[in-house]
Amino acid sequence: MWDMCLHHSWLYAKVFLRERAILWFRMNSDIEFMQEALEEARAAAMAGEVPIGAVLVHGGSVVARSGNRTIRDCDPTAHAEIVVLREAARALGNYRLAGTTLYVTIEPCSMCAGAMIQARIERLVYGADDPKGGAVRTCFQLLSDERLNHRVEVTSGVLAEDCAAAIQSFFAGRR
Numbered sequence: 001m002w003d004m005c006l007h008h009s010w011l012y013a014k015v016f017l018r019e020r021a022i023l024w025f026r027m028n029s030d031i032e033f034m035q036e037a038l039e040e041a042r043a044a045a046m047a048g049e050v051p052i053g054a055v056l057v058h059g060g061s062v063v064a065r066s067g068n069r070t071i072r073d074c075d076p077t078a079h080a081e082i083v084v085l086r087e088a089a090r091a092l093g094n095y096r097l098a099g100t101t102l103y104v105t106i107e108p109c110s111m112c113a114g115a116m117i118q119a120r121i122e123r124l125v126y127g128a129d130d131p132k133g134g135a136v137r138t139c140f141q142l143l144s145d146e147r148l149n150h151r152v153e154v155t156s157g158v159l160a161e162d163c164a165a166a167i168q169s170f171f172a173g174r175r
């Protein structure tokens with residue numbers, strides 16, 4: 001009886017440690033990919049665009065990366081997320097991006113959240129909340145709306161301060 005107990009708690013500890021290790025690994029790669037998205041945001045700022053950056057990851061590697069391009073492309077839909085979804089779909093040869101994770105520095109707007117549902121992305125990781133139109137958590141909750149048939153797993157707050165600082169310093173510089 002005691003042996004059984006011991007055996008069980010040992011198994012339990014093993015599973016617990018494995019889960020912790022997976023979480024730790026995921027947290028670290030989330031930070032790494034968010035840093036790449038931040039680089040895209042900073043490059044967008046240098047080009048006079050609103051500094052938001054995104055990368056799309058599939059199987060542990062970056063498939064597409066971009067910053068906002070609305071001004072450069074004279075395209076109101078050229079948010080970093082949309083550009084990245086388009087490029088990734090082309091690169092992977094599939095308009096459905098199952099099994100991918102999108103990293104973006106700022107909480108996506110309703111257009112981008114809608115596009116993520118169309119693309120069937122599996123997971124979204126974003127940095128700072130957007131109180132002026134965030135459609136994931138702050139103003140609308142599109143990705144968890146039960147009326148839609150696809151839901152996206154969300155992690156928020158990754159490097160949030162750096163992501164918010166990039167956009168705040170951009171707007172401060174314009175005043």
Ligand code: ZN
Nearest residue numbers: 079108109112
């Ligand atoms: Zn957007």
